[in-house]
Amino acid sequence: MELSLKSEKIQIGNGINLNLVKTDKFKSNLLSFYFLRPLTKEEATKNALLPLVLKRGTDEYKTNLEIQKKLEENYGANLSLAINKRGEKHVLRFTVETVSGEYVSNKEYIYDVFNLLKSIIFNPLLEEGYFKKSYVDQEKENLKRKIESRINDKRSYAIDRCIEEMCKNERYSIYSLGNIEDLPKIDEKVLYNHYKDLIKTSPIEIFYVGHYDDNMVEYMKEMAKIERKNIISIPREQIIRGAKTKNMVYEDLNVNQGKLVLGYRTGIPYEDKLYNGLLIGSDILGGGPNSKLFKNVREKESLAYYVSSTVFKYKSIMLIDGGIEFENFEKTIDIIKEQIEEIQRGNFTMNDIEISKESLKSSTMSIKDSIFLISEYFFSQILSNDNRSLEEVLEDIDRVTKEDVVEAMSRLTLDTIYFMRNTKVMNI
Amino acid sequence: MDTKIYESEKLKEKLYYKKMDSGLKVFFIPKKGYTKQYAIFAADYGSIDNVFVPIGEKDPLKVPEGIAHFLEHKLFESPENNLFEKFSKLGANVNAYTNFNQTAYLFSSTENFFESLSLLIDFVQNPYFTDENVNKEKGIIAQEINMYQDNPGWRVFFNCLQAMYNEHPVKIDIAGTIESIQKIDKELLYKCYNTFYNPTNMVLFVIGDLAFDEILDVVEKSQKNNYEKAEEIKRILPFEDKKINKKIIEEKMMTAAPIFHIGFKDWDTGLTGEKLIKKDLVTNIILDILFGSSSTFYNDLYEEGLINTNFGGYYTGKESYGHSLIVGESKEPKKVYEKLIQLIQKPAETLLLEEDFNRIKNKTIGEFLMGLNSIEFIGNNFVDLYFTDFLLIDYLSLLEKVEYKDIIQRFNSHFTEENVVLSIINPLE
Numbered sequence: 001m002e003l004s005l006k007s008e009k010i011q012i013g014n015g016i017n018l019n020l021v022k023t024d025k026f027k028s029n030l031l032s033f034y035f036l037r038p039l040t041k042e043e044a045t046k047n048a049l050l051p052l053v054l055k056r057g058t059d060e061y062k063t064n065l066e067i068q069k070k071l072e073e074n075y076g077a078n079l080s081l082a083i084n085k086r087g088e089k090h091v092l093r094f095t096v097e098t099v100s101g102e103y104v105s106n107k108e109y110i111y112d113v114f115n116l117l118k119s120i121i122f123n124p125l126l127e128e129g130y131f132k133k134s135y136v137d138q139e140k141e142n143l144k145r146k147i148e149s150r151i152n153d154k155r156s157y158a159i160d161r162c163i164e165e166m167c168k169n170e171r172y173s174i175y176s177l178g179n180i181e182d183l184p185k186i187d188e189k190v191l192y193n194h195y196k197d198l199i200k201t202s203p204i205e206i207f208y209v210g211h212y213d214d215n216m217v218e219y220m221k222e223m224a225k226i227e228r229k230n231i232i233s234i235p236r237e238q239i240i241r242g243a244k245t246k247n248m249v250y251e252d253l254n255v256n257q258g259k260l261v262l263g264y265r266t267g268i269p270y271e272d273k274l275y276n277g278l279l280i281g282s283d284i285l286g287g288g289p290n291s292k293l294f295k296n297v298r299e300k301e302s303l304a305y306y307v308s309s310t311v312f313k314y315k316s317i318m319l320i321d322g323g324i325e326f327e328n329f330e331k332t333i334d335i336i337k338e339q340i341e342e343i344q345r346g347n348f349t350m351n352d353i354e355i356s357k358e359s360l361k362s363s364t365m366s367i368k369d370s371i372f373l374i375s376e377y378f379f380s381q382i383l384s385n386d387n388r389s390l391e392e393v394l395e396d397i398d399r400v401t402k403e404d405v406v407e408a409m410s411r412l413t414l415d416t417i418y419f420m421r422n423t424k425v426m427n428i
Numbered sequence: 429m430d431t432k433i434y435e436s437e438k439l440k441e442k443l444y445y446k447k448m449d450s451g452l453k454v455f456f457i458p459k460k461g462y463t464k465q466y467a468i469f470a471a472d473y474g475s476i477d478n479v480f481v482p483i484g485e486k487d488p489l490k491v492p493e494g495i496a497h498f499l500e501h502k503l504f505e506s507p508e509n510n511l512f513e514k515f516s517k518l519g520a521n522v523n524a525y526t527n528f529n530q531t532a533y534l535f536s537s538t539e540n541f542f543e544s545l546s547l548l549i550d551f552v553q554n555p556y557f558t559d560e561n562v563n564k565e566k567g568i569i570a571q572e573i574n575m576y577q578d579n580p581g582w583r584v585f586f587n588c589l590q591a592m593y594n595e596h597p598v599k600i601d602i603a604g605t606i607e608s609i610q611k612i613d614k615e616l617l618y619k620c621y622n623t624f625y626n627p628t629n630m631v632l633f634v635i636g637d638l639a640f641d642e643i644l645d646v647v648e649k650s651q652k653n654n655y656e657k658a659e660e661i662k663r664i665l666p667f668e669d670k671k672i673n674k675k676i677i678e679e680k681m682m683t684a685a686p687i688f689h690i691g692f693k694d695w696d697t698g699l700t701g702e703k704l705i706k707k708d709l710v711t712n713i714i715l716d717i718l719f720g721s722s723s724t725f726y727n728d729l730y731e732e733g734l735i736n737t738n739f740g741g742y743y744t745g746k747e748s749y750g751h752s753l754i755v756g757e758s759k760e761p762k763k764v765y766e767k768l769i770q771l772i773q774k775p776a777e778t779l780l781l782e783e784d785f786n787r788i789k790n791k792t793i794g795e796f797l798m799g800l801n802s803i804e805f806i807g808n809n810f811v812d813l814y815f816t817d818f819l820l821i822d823y824l825s826l827l828e829k830v831e832y833k834d835i836i837q838r839f840n841s842h843f844t845e846e847n848v849v850l851s852i853i854n855p856l857e
Contacts, residue, residue: 025461026801064730068722072787075794099794103438142736149684149757154578254682254856257574288521289512302567305575323575351517358519362538368463371801 007378013224015231021209029210030371035092035202038234045178046194047090051081052139057125075099077113085176087237087314131188147177158259162418165249166263172315200229207375239316241267247416259420262320264412270313277404282309283356292339326426343409436821443821444640451628457635465541465636466803470811473624474529476597481662483623488664492611494604497526505556520544542646549650555621557614570606580683580853587677588689588851594673595666598749626658633810635803676850686854688761693847694750701817710834715741717784761852776839785832
């Protein structure tokens with residue numbers, strides 16, 4: 001078995017940390033830059049547009065074609081840029097993964113790839129002092145289409161819609177790709193000014209996972225020598241206890257399957273000692289094939305192919321979702337409510353708890369086998385100000401008692417029910 | 429004893445092999461330092477095997493569409509009805525999948541690997557079908573089918589297969605239809621099971637920080653040995669004409685923008701083993717040169733706003749069928765199609781330059797090496813390649829052998845105007 005997973009943290013600039021994870025078990029290395037922003041209506045669309053524009057061209061590699069060729073020459077180095085919502089934070093991520101030099105008998109080439117990433121983040125292609133206009137215009141159109149196509153994946157669309165309705169008056173309702181209405185206000189100048197601000201004021205976390213030496217650490221320090229201003233502080237998520245909106249939302253779409261989502265407020269922050277009890281409770285309810293929902297909604301009543309329960313860590317909400325026949329709407333809700341009540345009454349066994357603990361611990365440990373998940377894991381620890389080691393995280397899961405689960409699950413309040421249906425084909 | 433160790437210095441990986449007395453073949457790749465273990469137990473049996481001679485019988489039988497997938501669901505049934513609980517208790521994550529060619533049962537674990545392995549072998553080798561549990565499953569699978577029916581990406585794909593193929597069962601949805609699964613009963617399931625789940629038609633693959641001897645001990649103790657002596661399974665495939673079925677299929681459904689698949693039906697079928705995998709590699713390299721994100725075609729159409737980053741092409745092929753698919757999202761799929769047809773009229777030598785070939789080959793090598801970080805990637809690909817008579821450990825050396833001249837030949841025979849189809853899903857008004 002491998003020794004425990006550690007990340008070494010070095011502050012290398014004003015609000016810039018370098019996190020190093022030494023391992024030689026993978027056939028690749030990974031370098032990621034995370035820029036943290038608050039999730040606000042004002043900047044969400046701009047944040048989402050930025051990676052799309054930056055990926056189009058840099059001062060050195062003027063077109064996407066040149067960038068792609070450079071990546072391909074370097075053994076298909078994998079470049080990925082993403083924008084994600086983490087609670088009420090908006091996170092921009094820039095990542096490259098490269099094959100370890102020993103497999104392609106070229107140890108130095110990874111610096112070529114790092115230089116490319118640096119160029120994409122810090123030296124974008126400019127035209128008259130701003131982003132290239134045609135790139136911005138095209139990517140605005142692409143972003144618009146991306147936002148529109150969220151309907152294509154009906155399951156995740158239903159979940160997003162439930163969150164939007166439930167957290168209507170909270171920043172958490174902002175969609176991670178922003179809003180179509182905000183696009184016309186953004187041009188190459190507006191976006192470039194936002195970019196300048198973002199580079200100067202965002203907290204930045206850099207992760208490197210793989211083999212490294214002193215030269216590489218020096219290289220990273222050099223890379224972080226950029227102009228910085230006052231670093232913004234990002235507020236913690238608002239936690240709502242008890243139902244806020246009390247909604248019943250129907251959406252009529254031309255679909256074959258109904259999508260049901262139940263949104264609960266948990267009122268339990270991730271810092272609370274009951275948080276692990278909530279995770280176990282949610283897993284007993286709708287985690288895997290041994291869960292109460294799988295057994296009752298799927299196996300016993302044949303109502304659904306999928307039905308599950310998920311805790312949204314940063315926002316302290318829990319969502320249950322399933323795909324069902326339109327007509328089974330009420331029946332399914334009844335069973336779900338009944339199963340939650342069962343857990344609240346303590347009607348589950350020590351065996352159920354053990355199973356959920358095993359499952360949680362196993363997926364936590366599995367992080368060690370993925371170069372990408374290692375950096376994501378340590379990054380999420382930073383987001384939640386959590387200094388525990390992976391081993392301590394596992395021990396805390398083990399400490400959860402039946403009382404914790406009952407107590408945590410008793411705090412649930414149903415806030416919003418969302419149902420995607422098709423009234424044209426329903427027999428009602 | 430039929431045991432063997434294959435070693436690849438380039439990959440820094442080893443592959444262990446043993447054929448058990450039952451006829452079951454066991455493979456193992458050690459992964460030092462990995463926390464997870466992964467085992468996959470698979471049958472050479474997929475949705476395209478829908479006409480065959482059942483074991484011990486003489487006449488071919490045509491079974492309802494979706495039965496291989498139905499069988500996969502039903503193998504999770506046991507008299508005590510607690511399989512999931514048993515796996516969960518061991519901390520193992522059990523799952524299964526059915527595709528056109530295989531049915532695979534798998535789990536990943538971080539502890540209790542051997543107990544889980546024993547459980548996997550045991551449940552796959554002990555079917556328990558009753559009228560009641562078979563009927564109960566129909567509702568669940570109907571919901572799975574409904575879910576796919578609402579997925580535009582799935583529909584555009586199957587419509588493309590419908591357009592390319594006349595008779596070949598690859599055009600049939602893997603899960604079948606809500607109507608076809610009603611015809612499934614426990615007798616039919618046992619027939620399929622007894623024919624295709626014979627150890628001689630299966631493979632067990634294990635990967636993780638483990639020892640081969642211990643794996644073999646568990647397999648020896650857990651497996652059943654009282655199998656009917658199996659002869660080569662007779663699978664009957666209909667004659668598939670070279671000609672495509674339909675030039676274009678269009679459909680409307682709930683989607684934001686039109687999405688499309690352009691399919692080139694492969695005429696060069698009948699290959700297995702190294703020849704098949706080489707053809708696969710060669711064709712995928714061509715598609716990457718022509719339509720990948722570093723191609724002129726991609727970048728021109730992107731600039732014009734005709735495609736977005738979802739655009740790309742890939743080839744997939746087995747012994748009896750094969751096709752290249754160029755897929756994407758566009759305001760005007762027909763315009764993309766026309767431009768693509770114009771492109772393939774040009775001489776191969778002007779479209780496929782040697783420097784592009786070398787670059788894409790490098791990329792393909794790098795991507796494969798990075799894939800080997802994931803034990804699931806290794807397991808799933810191992811099984812897929814194994815059933816076409818090829819070992820994953822030989823993949824890199826085969827890839828290195830692909831030459832520039834191979835791609836020119838293949839381009840001329842595969843990308844023509846006669847074997848191309850177009851499938852479009854348009855949004856509802």
